[in-house]
Amino acid sequence: MTKLTHLTMADALAGLAAKEFTAVELTQAHLDAMAATKELNAYIVETPDVALKQAADADARYAKGEQRALDGLPLGIKDLFCTEGVQTTAASHILDGFVPPYESTVTTQLFRDGAVMLGKLNLDEFAMGSANITSHYGPVISPWSPKDEAGNFTRKLVPGGSSGGSAAAVAARLALGATGTDTGGSIRQPASFVGIVGIKPTYGRCSRWGIVAFASSLDQAGPMTRTVKDAALMLRSMAGYDPKDSTSIDLPVPDYAAALTGDIRGLRVGIPKEYRVDGMPAEIEKLWQQGIEWLKAAGATPVEISLPHTKYALPAYYIVAPAEASSNLARYDGVRFGLRVEGKDLKEMYENTRAEGFGAEVKRRIMIGTYVLSAGYYDAYYLKAQKVRARIAEDFTKAYEQCDVILTPTAPSAAFGIGEKMDDPIAMYLNDVFTVPANLAGLPGLSVPAGLSSEGLPLGLQVLGRPFDEATVLKVGHVIEQAAGPQPLPPLVS
Amino acid sequence: MSLDKATVAKIAHLARIKVPDSDLEQLAGELNTIMHWVEMLGEVDTQNVEPMTSVVAANLRRRPDAVTDGGYPEKVVANATDATENFFSVPKVVE
Numbered sequence: 001m002t003k004l005t006h007l008t009m010a011d012a013l014a015g016l017a018a019k020e021f022t023a024v025e026l027t028q029a030h031l032d033a034m035a036a037t038k039e040l041n042a043y044i045v046e047t048p049d050v051a052l053k054q055a056a057d058a059d060a061r062y063a064k065g066e067q068r069a070l071d072g073l074p075l076g077i078k079d080l081f082c083t084e085g086v087q088t089t090a091a092s093h094i095l096d097g098f099v100p101p102y103e104s105t106v107t108t109q110l111f112r113d114g115a116v117m118l119g120k121l122n123l124d125e126f127a128m129g130s131a132n133i134t135s136h137y138g139p140v141i142s143p144w145s146p147k148d149e150a151g152n153f154t155r156k157l158v159p160g161g162s163s164g165g166s167a168a169a170v171a172a173r174l175a176l177g178a179t180g181t182d183t184g185g186s187i188r189q190p191a192s193f194v195g196i197v198g199i200k201p202t203y204g205r206c207s208r209w210g211i212v213a214f215a216s217s218l219d220q221a222g223p224m225t226r227t228v229k230d231a232a233l234m235l236r237s238m239a240g241y242d243p244k245d246s247t248s249i250d251l252p253v254p255d256y257a258a259a260l261t262g263d264i265r266g267l268r269v270g271i272p273k274e275y276r277v278d279g280m281p282a283e284i285e286k287l288w289q290q291g292i293e294w295l296k297a298a299g300a301t302p303v304e305i306s307l308p309h310t311k312y313a314l315p316a317y318y319i320v321a322p323a324e325a326s327s328n329l330a331r332y333d334g335v336r337f338g339l340r341v342e343g344k345d346l347k348e349m350y351e352n353t354r355a356e357g358f359g360a361e362v363k364r365r366i367m368i369g370t371y372v373l374s375a376g377y378y379d380a381y382y383l384k385a386q387k388v389r390a391r392i393a394e395d396f397t398k399a400y401e402q403c404d405v406i407l408t409p410t411a412p413s414a415a416f417g418i419g420e421k422m423d424d425p426i427a428m429y430l431n432d433v434f435t436v437p438a439n440l441a442g443l444p445g446l447s448v449p450a451g452l453s454s455e456g457l458p459l460g461l462q463v464l465g466r467p468f469d470e471a472t473v474l475k476v477g478h479v480i481e482q483a484a485g486p487q488p489l490p491p492l493v494s
Numbered sequence: 495m496s497l498d499k500a501t502v503a504k505i506a507h508l509a510r511i512k513v514p515d516s517d518l519e520q521l522a523g524e525l526n527t528i529m530h531w532v533e534m535l536g537e538v539d540t541q542n543v544e545p546m547t548s549v550v551a552a553n554l555r556r557r558p559d560a561v562t563d564g565g566y567p568e569k570v571v572a573n574a575t576d577a578t579e580n581f582f583s584v585p586k587v588v589e
Contacts, residue, residue, distance in 0.1 A: 386545035442549025
């Protein structure tokens with residue numbers, strides 16, 4: 001029989017319903033696996049007491065035949081979601097000791113549907129990073145990292161970021177699924193790096209209420225899972241209208257799993273020529289071609305499209321996102337929550353608190369944001385970036401006159417080692433070159449595992465869709481998943 | 495244009511982050527690298543383009559101006575380092 005931790009969410013639900021095992025057994029299996037793999041540093045806080053209580057409640061519902069959509073499924077929660085009574089850090093020193101007195105809308109909905117919380121997952125500080133190396137709680141190590149015979153890592157690979165703990169936990173079988181958030185690629189890029197599925201829904205699909213804010217016009221929550229079907233199941237629970245988020249959209253949430261019919265005949269798949277970037281490894285290009293062939297074989301029609309402003313997406317993002325961050329992170333001042341470092345007066349207390357509480361990358365982004373919003377520079381930088389953003393969004397609107405979805409690689413490379421790409425912030429930012437445009441335009445995007453690099457590391461393909469058409473994105477992702485076939489397990493998973 | 499040490503010190507002050515003088519030079523270098531890179535936005539023709547402030551086309555919703563939540567000050571101040579009688583305390587501001 002398959003190990004309990006290796007089940008998909010869909011199979012676990014079937015097993016629970018058939019009374020093959022209990023939710024407590026399923027949860028305990030995950031807690032044991034977590035205890036045995038602390039070296040990955042995937043979890044910041046483990047919540048076994050909460051988990052076992054929720055699992056027992058789920059078992060009671062199964063006994064009465066009153067089970068819910070995700071009843072008894074053990075999940076990890078990115079530590080950017082506020083969880084009532086459970087420490088929430090955003091992986092920052094400045095939130096030391098913060099215990100939210102409220103629950104985020106997304107986690108409220110997951111718990112409403114019976115999900116079990118195993119703990120809070122590590123991430124880049126305030127979700128700012130693409131390698132999960134900026135966490136105050138230390139880097140997350142990918143379960144794909146090679147070891148020698150003595151069991152020591154010979155190279156520590158990054159799991160991607162910012163949802164690196166979520167990616168590592170799901171790939172390493174330390175959770176059946178996890179929540180992520182995606183501001184510039186933070187669900188899709190780590191999903192690609194560890195060989196799992198991740199979807200960033202359309203902006204407005206999942207409530208942002210109770211998620212620690214990074215860049216409010218770009219942030220979206222989404223599921224990270226091992227199969228497209230699991231992503232469909234989890235997204236249905238996470239999504240939906242919330243009056244507490246003024247940008248939440250009041251639209252019905254479809255049954256995404258029902259959309260996974262495998263039938264994509266006649267679908268037009270846009271292939272953007274501008275995504276053939278200089279220096280992209282040949283194996284990424286090859287994988288992309290393979291993806292096109294798979295979709296063609298399933299009856300879809302590839303269409304070459306143009307997204308002419310693609311190369312301006314990253315620089316526009318690196319103005320808009322830091323500007324919003326500098327405003328959002330103004331609240332961390334040592335007065336109402338988290339760290340306080342005293343000073344001789346109020347102003348010095350603010351400055352000391354923020355100097356000690358924020359890490360280097362967060363400070364850098366706050367300062368860029370402060371600069372581009374400051375008097376005399378606002379028009380030249382911030383307003384200009386917002387106008388470029390409008391042109392990028394317009395590119396997609398025009399492209400969708402010719403196609404129904406867009407297929408691209410998720411990231412320009414496979415995972416790299418911790419410590420590499422550290423000297424040059426722009427080299428790190430380039431990780432998100434294919435994912436950032438969807439955030440700027442607010443579009444749904446999915447990463448699905450499609451193969452391995454020459455080094456044997458996972459590579460993902462990205463499917464972008466029209467606004468609020470996650471169903472088609474998942475349907476196409478499912479076809480790629482089926483065509484790619486079963487993918488190997490990470491070496492640390494047995 | 496380039497950010498000099500004095501400009502970086504001014505930004506740090508606006509952002510309320512204490513930066514020691516000895517770090518200003520290096521920080522200026524890092525910020526300049528990023529600011530020079532984003533200069534490429536100047537190549538984009540944005541004549542007659544409205545700045546995009548939100549991807550959601552909908553207007554913000556209205557609701558009645560009524561109290562719908564609250565009444566638990568002890569929960570509100572529960573995370574403060576220094577809370578006295580349900581107030582946030584700060585160093586003395588007015589002499």
